[in-house]
Amino acid sequence: MAERLYRAxxxxxxxxxxxxxxxxxxxxxxxxxxxVAAPAPEIIAALDRDQISAATLLExxxxxxxxxxxxxxxxxxxxxxxxxxGLVAAx
Amino acid sequence: MKxxxxxxxxxxxxxxxxDWRAPIRALERLYAGYPAPEDNIxxxxxxxxxxxxxRHWLRPSITLGGDFVLPEAAPLPLSQGVLAAEMAMNLQMAxxxxxxxxxxASAVEREGRxxxxxxLSGAGKSxxxxxxxxRGWRLMGDEFALIDPxxxxxxxxxxxxxxxxxxxxxVRKALPEGRFGPLLAGTPKGDIQHLVPDSRSIARMGDxxxxxxxxxxxxxxxxxxxxxxxxxxxxxxxxxxTNYVALGERGFAAMTRLVREVAACAIDYPDADAAITxxxxxxxxx
Amino acid sequence: MNRDATLLARALYDPMSAxxxxxxxxxxxxxxxxxxxxxxxxxxxxxxxxxxPAASRILADARASIADQRRAALWEAExxxxxxxxxxxxxxxxxxxxxxxxxxxxGEGRSIGDLDIxxxxxxxxxxxxxxxxxxxxxxxxxxxxxxxxxxxxxxLPPLIHRERDRMIDVHHTILxxxxxxxxxxxxxxxxxxxxxNGLRILSAPDMICHAAAHLFADGDLAGGLRNLWDIDRLCxxxxxxxxxxxxxxxxxxxxxxxxxxxxxxxxxxxxxYETPVRGYSAPICVSLDSRSSDxxxxxxxxxxxxxxxxxxxxxxFGFYVRSHWLRMPPAMLVRHLWTxxxxxxxSA
Numbered sequence: 001m002a003e004r005l006y007r008a009x010x011x012x013x014x015x016x017x018x019x020x021x022x023x024x025x026x027x028x029x030x031x032x033x034x035x036v037a038a039p040a041p042e043i044i045a046a047l048d049r050d051q052i053s054a055a056t057l058l059e060x061x062x063x064x065x066x067x068x069x070x071x072x073x074x075x076x077x078x079x080x081x082x083x084x085x086g087l088v089a090a091x
Numbered sequence: 092m093k094x095x096x097x098x099x100x101x102x103x104x105x106x107x108x109x110d111w112r113a114p115i116r117a118l119e120r121l122y123a124g125y126p127a128p129e130d131n132i133x134x135x136x137x138x139x140x141x142x143x144x145x146r147h148w149l150r151p152s153i154t155l156g157g158d159f160v161l162p163e164a165a166p167l168p169l170s171q172g173v174l175a176a177e178m179a180m181n182l183q184m185a186x187x188x189x190x191x192x193x194x195x196a197s198a199v200e201r202e203g204r205x206x207x208x209x210x211l212s213g214a215g216k217s218x219x220x221x222x223x224x225x226r227g228w229r230l231m232g233d234e235f236a237l238i239d240p241x242x243x244x245x246x247x248x249x250x251x252x253x254x255x256x257x258x259x260x261x262v263r264k265a266l267p268e269g270r271f272g273p274l275l276a277g278t279p280k281g282d283i284q285h286l287v288p289d290s291r292s293i294a295r296m297g298d299x300x301x302x303x304x305x306x307x308x309x310x311x312x313x314x315x316x317x318x319x320x321x322x323x324x325x326x327x328x329x330x331x332x333t334n335y336v337a338l339g340e341r342g343f344a345a346m347t348r349l350v351r352e353v354a355a356c357a358i359d360y361p362d363a364d365a366a367i368t369x370x371x372x373x374x375x376x377x
Numbered sequence: 378m379n380r381d382a383t384l385l386a387r388a389l390y391d392p393m394s395a396x397x398x399x400x401x402x403x404x405x406x407x408x409x410x411x412x413x414x415x416x417x418x419x420x421x422x423x424x425x426x427x428x429x430p431a432a433s434r435i436l437a438d439a440r441a442s443i444a445d446q447r448r449a450a451l452w453e454a455e456x457x458x459x460x461x462x463x464x465x466x467x468x469x470x471x472x473x474x475x476x477x478x479x480x481x482x483x484g485e486g487r488s489i490g491d492l493d494i495x496x497x498x499x500x501x502x503x504x505x506x507x508x509x510x511x512x513x514x515x516x517x518x519x520x521x522x523x524x525x526x527x528x529x530x531x532x533l534p535p536l537i538h539r540e541r542d543r544m545i546d547v548h549h550t551i552l553x554x555x556x557x558x559x560x561x562x563x564x565x566x567x568x569x570x571x572x573x574n575g576l577r578i579l580s581a582p583d584m585i586c587h588a589a590a591h592l593f594a595d596g597d598l599a600g601g602l603r604n605l606w607d608i609d610r611l612c613x614x615x616x617x618x619x620x621x622x623x624x625x626x627x628x629x630x631x632x633x634x635x636x637x638x639x640x641x642x643x644x645x646x647x648x649x650y651e652t653p654v655r656g657y658s659a660p661i662c663v664s665l666d667s668r669s670s671d672x673x674x675x676x677x678x679x680x681x682x683x684x685x686x687x688x689x690x691x692x693x694f695g696f697y698v699r700s701h702w703l704r705m706p707p708a709m710l711v712r713h714l715w716t717x718x719x720x721x722x723x724s725a
Contacts, residue, residue, distance in 0.1 A: 015340070019322045019325065020320045020321055024347060026340060028340060028448075029448070029455070030448070030455075030456075030541075031339045031449045031452065032336075033329075033343055035322065084511070090459075128431065129430070129434075130432070131401075131404075131431075132400050132403050132429060132431040132432050133404060134438075136404075136411075136685060138686065140686075157685075158408065158411045158685060189438045189439065339444075341441070
């Protein structure tokens with residue numbers, strides 16, 4: 001079975017405003033505002049303009065940040081949440 | 092409609108049509124001194140009407156109508172005509188305002204800067220605004236603060252101040268010279284009496300101010316004070332706004348600017364005097 | 378002055394007719410537009426008409442709002458697409474969302490409420506499951522309504538998205554199964570047009586048929602002016618591209634059993650908005666000669682005064698009763714109202 005690929009909403013559609021431990025993301029395409037915490041902003045930044053798999057994403061995150069006890073399941077759960085609110089598209 | 096009243100409050104003009112003369116007469120008296128809508132074209136239309144022909148005379152009750160309506164809104168007795176008009180005008184703003192970001196907050200101004208006080212019903216924002224106005228602050232509004240997304244300034248909406256229950260006595264004592272509307276007993280929200288903003292506040296209703304302090308007051312608790320982090324402020328303010336979502340990107344820009352630039356504080360207070368002292372002390376430290 | 382919505386209709390099809398309006402005229406025009414859900418359309422149409430500064434300001438405020446609304450509506454369509462893509466069934470956008478997605482003039486300035494989609498009947502169960510899994514939930518929990526809905530209506534009971542707080546109406550045909558006219562939903566789906574994003578819209582003749590069906594057979598003509606404006610804009614658009622567009626609409630309408638509805642819609646559009654529709658004597662004979670009953674429909678459509686109030690009570694009541702009768706055979710109507718009455722509702 002082919003791996004699922006993920007793609008973030010394009011940068012022009014996102015207005016990102018880090019506040020404190022939370023970050024605000026205004027999604028222009030939908031007109032919706034999201035209040036998110038780590039690792040959501042980091043995931044979106046790491047997806048950049050590519051369409052990549054969850055495994056590749058985890059690797060990429062690992063090179064940029066300290067991942068602590070991050071696992072495939074945790075990452076998948078966060079990805080699914082971002083897909084549900086529309087900031088990431090699952091292809 | 093048979094009887095008509097028009098008025099401008101801040102940047103918004105209203106046209107109120109009524110099946111009865113009495114509410115219009117009361118509005119004309121209370122809003123004497125206010126300007127007419129710009130170019131005589133109101134932003135919003137309100138209707139106070141009899142839902143059934145016999146409701147005109149038999150236990151007359153006012154059904155609220157207008158450009159924007161809540162179909163489930165309960166009618167009010169004719170004796171509460173001013174309250175009906177106020178509720179209907181508020182509804183037009185809450186549902187139809189699209190230029191300014193609307194916050195459920197009172198606002199007072201001093202030297203070009205404003206304090207915004209927001210909170211649930213009963214938190215005391217109307218009372219505090221009226222009492223601060225008695226102490227020389229300019230009253231910008233007791234129900235809605237209008238934020239201009241382009242400039243970040245707050246614009247005044249000095250409607251009649253709505254005082255409830257015990258607050259009526261407190262404010263009447265502080266403002267013996269004040270102009271008040273009729274005492275409306277037994278409304279859905281208890282006893283209500285309206286205070287007419289002073290002539291200076293009316294004359295300067297077109298002057299915006301720079302927001303300098305955001306307060307989240309809570310009445311009936313021991314004195315306390317807590318600074319608020321930006322994400323908490325953001326969430327509370329969006330909950331206090333009826334049109335944040337409808338304004339889209341402009342709403343986001345206005346709200347994030349407020350959150351970034353304006354000091355925010357939650358204050359608890361046991362009585363009005365303590366609150367006023369607290370507010371003026373905070374103001375002095377800015 | 379006895380105003381009706383003619384003031385609005387004229388301003389829409391002939392914007393410069395609004396230029397000489399005084400303050401009272403602009404006030405009434407705006408109030409009528411709001412009551413008829415045509416504010417955005419009005420803003421768009423009178424953009425270049427000289428007007429008092431206050432009118433400019435009020436209309437400009439509305440304009441920004443319409444753009445935001447449109448964006449949100451198209452996002453709803455996109456969210457539905459993402460939720461349903463794995464099923465592989467055609468998803469056809471209807472009404473305002475369709476016009477906006479296809480960038481038709483009918484979509485310019487149009488207010489868009491809920492998302493309406495049409496899917497094949499045999500995919501309905503899968504669609505329902507996929508939407509529920511993607512964050513939509515039932516808007517009304519009443520089991521009687523639910524059974525009635527599923528059995529007789531042309532759509533699922535209404536769904537609302539948990540977080541975005543927006544409704545979606547999933548149709549499997551365009552009229553209730555209890556109505557006397559049964560359009561060919563399968564043919565509509567088969568002839569639907571694919572958009573770049575993978576969603577679909579009805580073919581142009583089917584869009585007209587849908588709008589006409591909606592105008593008469595689905596309601597008591599509430600919102601009729603807006604519906605008729607949609608028809609006017611669609612006709613003008615497609616008649617420019619295809620000289621015998623009206624003929625293709627008539628042929629299609631006849632197939633769906635909607636020819637009478639389309640004829641009446643065209644006559645009223647011509648009457649109220651001067652839509653340049655035409656009849657034919659060959660290859661089929663379709664006349665657009667006025668009928669005496671048109672006056673009654675016109676009266677109902679324009680029944681709005683300068684305060685935005687619905688007027689002409691008796692005409693309205695007549696149409697309300699008529700619309701219910703159209704939707705349900707009398708015996709069912711009685712049972713439906715009886716059950717609702719027993720539950721303490723006011724009779725529908």
